[in-house]
Amino acid sequence: MTRWLVLLLALSAALPAFARVPEPRALQRIAGIVEDEIGAGHLPGAVVEIGGADGVYYRAAYGEREVRPEHLPMTADTIFDLASLTKVVATTTAVMQLVEQGRLDLDAPAARYWPGFAENGKAAISLRQLLTHYSGLPADLDLSHQWVGRAAARERILSVRPSDPPGTAFRYSDINFEVLGELVERVSGEPLERYCRTHIFAPLGMRDTGFLPPPSPRIAPTVSGRQGAVHDPSAWRMGGVAGHAGVFSTADDLARFARMLLAGGTLNGVRVLSPASVEAMTLPQSPTGQVRLRGLGWDIGAPFASDRDTLAPVGAYGHTGYTGTSLWIDPVSRLYVILLSNRVHPDGGGDAGPLRDRVAEALGAALGPLSDADIAAARPALARYASARQVVETGLDVLAEQGFAPLRGLRVGLITNQTGIDRKGRRNIDLLRAAPGVRLVALFSPEHGLSGTLDEKVASGAEPSSGLPVYSLYGDTRRPSDAMLAGIDALVFDIQDAGARFYTYGTTLAYAMEAAARKGIPIWVLDRPDPITGATVQGPLLDAERTSFTGYWPIPVRPGMTLGELAGFYNREAAIHADLHVVPMRGYARRDWFDDTGLAWVNPSPNLRSLRQTALYPGVGMIEGANVSVGRGTDSPFEQVGAPWIDARQLSQYLAARRMPGASFSPVSFRPDSGPYHGQTCQGVRITLSDRNTLDSPALGVELAAALHRLYPKAFKLDDTLGGIGSAAVVAAIRSGADPHAIVARWQDDLGAFRARRAPYLLY
Structure with missing residues (x-):
């Protein structure tokens, strides 16, 4: 089932028009949940809307819009400060539109479009890393000094230094989207608020959505009764318009945005995004080996289902906002969930997290577990999707x-x-x-x-x-x-x-x-x-x-x-x-x-006969120069390693205990018809590639070399791996008995420097 969930997510723009309709009576639990949370003082009020591509299944307002002596009830058309939902509703969408037009390149350094951004070690940071929060930048601008205005914010962004090399660590950062908002303005030639109004909100009919909302009693205030002025302190200092915060909206407007995404970028005949852009935003885009799954802008979670805790965390996508807002969309169930509150009103406290969790639980109960029939219903779309996928042109x-x-x-x-x-x-x-x-x-x-x-x-x-x-x-x-x-x-x-x-x-x-x-x-x-x-x-x-x-x-x-x-x-x-x-x-x-890519696979050489073998090759190939067989002369080259002097069970148990991400090991016996042990029976391990995106193949090579040296120090010729490993320091570290994790950690600084050196030569 997990495999199909991954495939279904890839079909977010191509799924057939079926939806898992929640049982209406089960949704009535939501009223009691929201009232409990209001009674607990977690928020003064909230609007909840649940719907799908073809309609609304649940919409209700609870509690008060503003805490006053006189009762001011929350209404379904209340306008909320979306806070960080700005990142996905406005900035990410704008960036992807400009990518579609060829005016931005996701894998280009941001400094290509804002040259000054390269200062202080930021030259290699790409747009993709900004969108996924793998840029290495700090969480926010320094607010300890008094500064006001966009120009002052830009100066502080330029002075910021990364805390980690780009691509190596997840850190949720408002600065990432402040930079992206600046890029939208520089490339489009329009202020961010006007660009989003003209190219996103107006085409979708989101009449109550935008930066700098006009005064209205419908706006829910945030801390200290602030009404209509953005709550986020950095966005407020920037004049209310920033790539990370500042958009105000209603539940109904966000529902239009969600239906656009469920329909592959189109609403009522108006196309805002291409299906490919929707797919890119909502599929995992985190760097290989990183466990935090992020799309472009969006966070990624399990589908809406009562058994969601047992499902892969790939299916739904969404985002939350500091003020107590959230939008989650599930292309598997064809549903969206909008929860809007002003939990920071009136004193900056409150907590919308329990409400989000409990509403998700209630929706899962209303839907029941994700069935095999739900999965099977998407299979025809998979074939259509595969045939429609654009083939790369070499x-x-x-x-x-x-x-x-x-x-x-x-x-x-x-x-x-x-x-x-x-x-x-x-x-x-x-x-x-x-x-x-x-x-x-x-x-x-x-x-x-x-x-x-x-x-x-x-x-x-x-x-x-x-x-x-x-x-x-x-x-x-x-x-x-x-x-x-x-x-x-x-x-x-x-x-x-x-x-x-x-x-x-x-x-x-x-x-x-x-x-x-x-x-x-x-x-x-x-x-x-x-x-x-x-x-x-x-x-x-x-x-x-x-x-x-x-x-x-x-x-x-x-x-x-x-x-x-x-x-x-x-x-x-x-x-x-x-x-x-x-x-x-x-x-x-x-x-x-x-x-x-859609291109036909042709074996690039006699012993690379599949993409699976090619993925393992950089690791297994590192030790090929030593006195081992890597499966040349068998049906599974580079998927097995062996020699007559290896104890297959001992080696496989040792490597399995190392818990190598993306690979597993089992004992194997084989007789190659070429290579150093031509015609001899070799004992060793079969390497199963379980997750190619998680596997660090050179780290696999170090694990293999270290295991062979540790278990068979007299038989294994470690020095003969130097040609493949390429680093005398790494071979020396293996000989000394250093832990492979520590060995891999030592070359990360070199990789960071290489990434920066390679950046000017990247074409894609």
Whole structure:
């Protein structure tokens, strides 16, 4: 069931028009719950609204709008200070609209749009990190000094330093959204309040929603009777308009917003967001390995169901506000829950948390447990969603669409292999040969040859269908020679990478760039996805003195870069100075795994036969140089590790006790038909990838090396892992018996510095 819940969340914009309608009599419990909370002094009054895509199931107002000697009852049309609901209703929505228009890039540093923001260690902070609260910034601006106005707030934002490296720790921060609000204004050219009114609230018919509301007796006051002025102290000092707080609204207006999200970004024929944006906002976007699930702006929780405590915390999404407000939406049940209160009235106390929890419990009881029938009802939509998903266009697709115009009139040498196909499965060789004005005169193949099937030294030869010469870059030489480049006006590189430092295609690219620079000819790199996501940077950096064919430059095991991005990085960092032209992909997002792209999987090499194996490869590959089999010559390469001298049960029990996030271990026996133990029975462990987003694969490599050294110190040749691990300090730490967790912690500062160095070269 958990697997289906994850899939159902991904279908938030594509689910069929069924809803889990709560039992009306069960909802009547809510009245007693709210009155209990008012009686306990937790809030003076509240409005509760529960509905779905096609209507309202429950709406009621309770208690008092304002504490006065004369009774002033709460009404369903009361206008509330939404506090931090501003972050999702206004700022996140505005940001995603600008992303759709190509005016903002989620994975770009915020400093691209606000250059001054780069000051004081903030240059690498991306929009995605701001939206998910993984920026490392403090919780709020310093309010101990007197300051007033937007200009003063901007000065304080620029002076702030991150408390943690970006992407490493969750910290809920108002500053994140103050920055995002500033970016909306800078990019759109409109004040935040006008942008949101024009592009979000007015199109949705949210007539009572906006910043700086006009005076009205319908506005619920907050502390000390403040009515119509934002309660948040930073937003108040900023004049009532900020990206983190300041919007006022009613339950009915928020219901219109919720129905828009349930309908995939559209309400009454008016589109405010694309289905893809709704999906991005409401799917987990937290950095890999982080346990706090955040969408873009939104928090993520379990679906509305009586058994929600046993369900995966992925299904519903929502947000709360300090003043006692909340909005939660469940695409599984097709329901929303709005709870609005002014719990800080009259004296700044109060607590809306118990009310939220009790209302959620009452709704779950009214709905009952999530049934298999509910899940099954979404399966047809899954097929529709999968078929409708946009296929990423690789650099080859983009250049082919242009008719290979930049290459016309040139004699071209193509560096490629079996992965060089377009989204329709056509070979780049054939496309280039048919391109008008382009002369394809030579081919170059990397390790494993043009067919990608060889696990040995590769000879040069000829391509059978065209007769073109094929120069091997994994034979007598690994660099294009002057003789190979004779008569060539331009090189084109088009190969699918595996995302690990020691995978040799990146080095072949760098060597080709060096050769092109030497000969004064341009080189085009047709970009393709990092199959294990370009958002994750993990593992120790290669020691500077250990560069080789399996490690061209001191980068981490998982650099989190496409080959096009690495080309730009190498060109400047290694001072290659090639005439480099990268053709970026279209429709690619950094956090995409290969199976998110819609592209056909082609084995990039003989022993990477699935995305699952490719995800494990950066970890298991770290120890491959030692005297172990990693499953080459079996049906499960890189999913098992063994040797004749290993006790399978002992090793699996030891590793299982380490509780490695994202992976589990079981004993295995296998007989490889290649590798160091060809034909011999190996005992060892099978590695099951249980959560690819949680797994830190280089940390897995350290765990494997440390376990083998600890259990079999005389048999295991730890020094032979240095080529894969790449860091003498890490190998020394393993030898000393250091805990793998401590070893992994030691390289985090290096990763932070690398992320900052890589940031200028990121294309997506």
